[in-house]
Amino acid sequence: MVIQIILVVFFLVVLFKVLSKFRSGYLKGKETVGWVIFWILAMAVVINPNSTLILAKVLGVGRGVDAILYLTITLLFFLVFKIFVRLEKIERQITKLVRQDTLNQTKKYESSSYHS
Amino acid sequence: MIFIVLPAYNEEQKIGRVIRDLFQHGFKNIIVVDDGSDDNTVSEAVTAGAKVLKHMINRGQGAALQTGNEFVLQNGAEIVVHFDSDGQFNVNDINKGIEKLIEENLDIVFGSRFLDTRSKVPFFKKYFILPFSRIINNFITKLNLSDVHNGFRIMHRRALEKINITQDQMAHNSEIPRLVKENNLKYGELPVEVLYFENGQGVSGGLKILWDLLIAKIN
Numbered sequence: 001m002v003i004q005i006i007l008v009v010f011f012l013v014v015l016f017k018v019l020s021k022f023r024s025g026y027l028k029g030k031e032t033v034g035w036v037i038f039w040i041l042a043m044a045v046v047i048n049p050n051s052t053l054i055l056a057k058v059l060g061v062g063r064g065v066d067a068i069l070y071l072t073i074t075l076l077f078f079l080v081f082k083i084f085v086r087l088e089k090i091e092r093q094i095t096k097l098v099r100q101d102t103l104n105q106t107k108k109y110e111s112s113s114y115h116s
Numbered sequence: 117m118i119f120i121v122l123p124a125y126n127e128e129q130k131i132g133r134v135i136r137d138l139f140q141h142g143f144k145n146i147i148v149v150d151d152g153s154d155d156n157t158v159s160e161a162v163t164a165g166a167k168v169l170k171h172m173i174n175r176g177q178g179a180a181l182q183t184g185n186e187f188v189l190q191n192g193a194e195i196v197v198h199f200d201s202d203g204q205f206n207v208n209d210i211n212k213g214i215e216k217l218i219e220e221n222l223d224i225v226f227g228s229r230f231l232d233t234r235s236k237v238p239f240f241k242k243y244f245i246l247p248f249s250r251i252i253n254n255f256i257t258k259l260n261l262s263d264v265h266n267g268f269r270i271m272h273r274r275a276l277e278k279i280n281i282t283q284d285q286m287a288h289n290s291e292i293p294r295l296v297k298e299n300n301l302k303y304g305e306l307p308v309e310v311l312y313f314e315n316g317q318g319v320s321g322g323l324k325i326l327w328d329l330l331i332a333k334i335n
Contacts, residue, residue, distance in 0.1 A: 088331050095179045095284050102149075102169050102183050103190070 007046045015039045117145060118214065119193045121184035123177045124201035125151040128160045131201045135164035138199075141207045147187060148201065149180040157201075177267075178288030182281040189276055196276055198269045205268050206234075206309040213270040213306045223275040223301035226261055226293070227268025231307035238312060249322055256329060257293035261305060265289035265325075268308045275301050286321065287328040 015036065022032040045052055045068060052064025061067045120143050124131050131148065138146050148161040152174035161168045169187055171180060181198060188196050195217065197210055205227070213225045229235040237246070246264060253264040267289065271279070278299040283291040296303050 084331060091284065092282065094173075095175045098171050098173060098175050099179065099183045099186065102171055103187060106169050106187065 004046050008043055011039050011043045011046070117192050118143065118195045118197065119145040119147055119184075119188040119191075120197045120199050120210070121181060121188065122146065122148045122161075122166070122199055122201040123151060123180035123184065124148050124153065124157050124161065125174060125177070125180070126153045126155045126157060127201045128153070128156040130203045131157055132160040132164040134199075134201055134203045135161060135166045137203075137207050139165060141210070143210070145188075145193075147184050149184045149187075151175060151177070151180040176284035177286060178281045178291070179284040181288060185276055185279070185281070189273070193276065194273050196271050196273075198267060198271070200267050202313065204311045204313065206311075209268065209306065209308040210270070213268075213308075216304055216306055217270050217272060220304055221302065222304045223272050224292075224296055224303045225270040225306050226263070226303060227266045227308035227310075228261070228263035228305045229266060229308065229310050230262045231305060232309075234307070234309040236312060237310070245322065252326070253290055253293070256290055258297045259293040259303070261293060263305070266308070266310070268306075268310075270306075275299075283328060283332065285324065285328055287325045287332070290325065290329055291332075 018027065018032060018035045018039065021027045022029070027035070049064065052068050055071075056062065056064045056067040059067050059070070061070065120138055122131070122134065135146055135148070146166040148157075148166045148168045150158050150161065150168055150170045152171045158168055158170060169183060171183065184198075185196065195214060197213070199205055199210070209227065213227070216222065217225050229237055249264045250261070254260055265286070269292070275296070278301060279292060279295045281288045281291060293303075295301075
């Protein structure tokens with residue numbers, strides 16, 4: 001089927017991206033392994049959709065597609081949550097930097113005004 | 117030493133008048149924290165005679181207040197007053213608050229719109245938004261206050277040293293009472309007058325605050 005070919009090619013591209021991100025240091029070893037396993041599994045599922053039936057049986061869900069759907073939605077929620085937490089952390093770090101800059105600038109301003 | 121901290125974001129129209137009013141009432145140490153304004157807030161504040169600290173980008177009112185707090189702590193503040201830069205508070209309330217803080221040996225005094233009848237709170241806000249917000253806020257902060265998210269507060273250095281505002285946006289108004297409770301600080305409430313303009317926080321602002329508090333809990 002055409003969709004299988006498109007998806008496999010797409011996943012291969014993503015896989016290549018993951019590896020190049022690892023090489024350039026943007027992804028840590030653990031994260032890279034996780035993503036590689038994830039995308040290889042995704043490819044396996046696309047090539048052999050019936051393989052999801054095993055998963056469906058284990059989870060007690062009727063169809064393999066449903067099992068994949070539930071799992072991917074859960075994973076997406078988890079990732080969004082992680083991004084939220086990370087963003088919040090970055091926001092706080094930015095504020096810290098801005099504050100430190102403000103306080104440094106102000107100190108300089110004061111000392112120079114004393115001398116003038 | 118008493119410091120007045122005014123967080124300001126695009127307040128060029130009103131900030132000059134507020135600063136002059138404060139000077140006329142005898143306050144000397146007026147610190148404006150400009151939160152990355154796009155307009156002439158900084159020059160207006162400087163012209164009016166205030167000391168201006170500048171955030172290079174906008175970080176929110178909570179962030180600006182914490183910058184002000186740290187600056188005044190470094191400069192020997194004994195008492196700090198948080199005041200609005202848009203002229204919605206009455207300068208005459210400051211001295212009453214400082215007297216209360218000292219006489220009752222409190223660590224912090226919160227302004228309240230509901231302890232006298234001077235504030236003309238809009239109907240919907242008074243009878244629907246605020247009572248509901250108060251229940252949620254008192255539940256979150258575990259502090260029983262008659263008003264919610266009133267930006268007028270007076271703090272002793274003792275409180276200033278304990279309170280570190282991490283909520284950059286408006287949720288700092290809930291964070292401060294929570295920290296007061298956590299640190300067992302002595303607090304009191306003062307009737308203050310609040311004038312109403314158009315730019316208050318609506319329901320969406322309230323929801324944003326709840327969201328910020330939730331995210332902070334997760335963190």
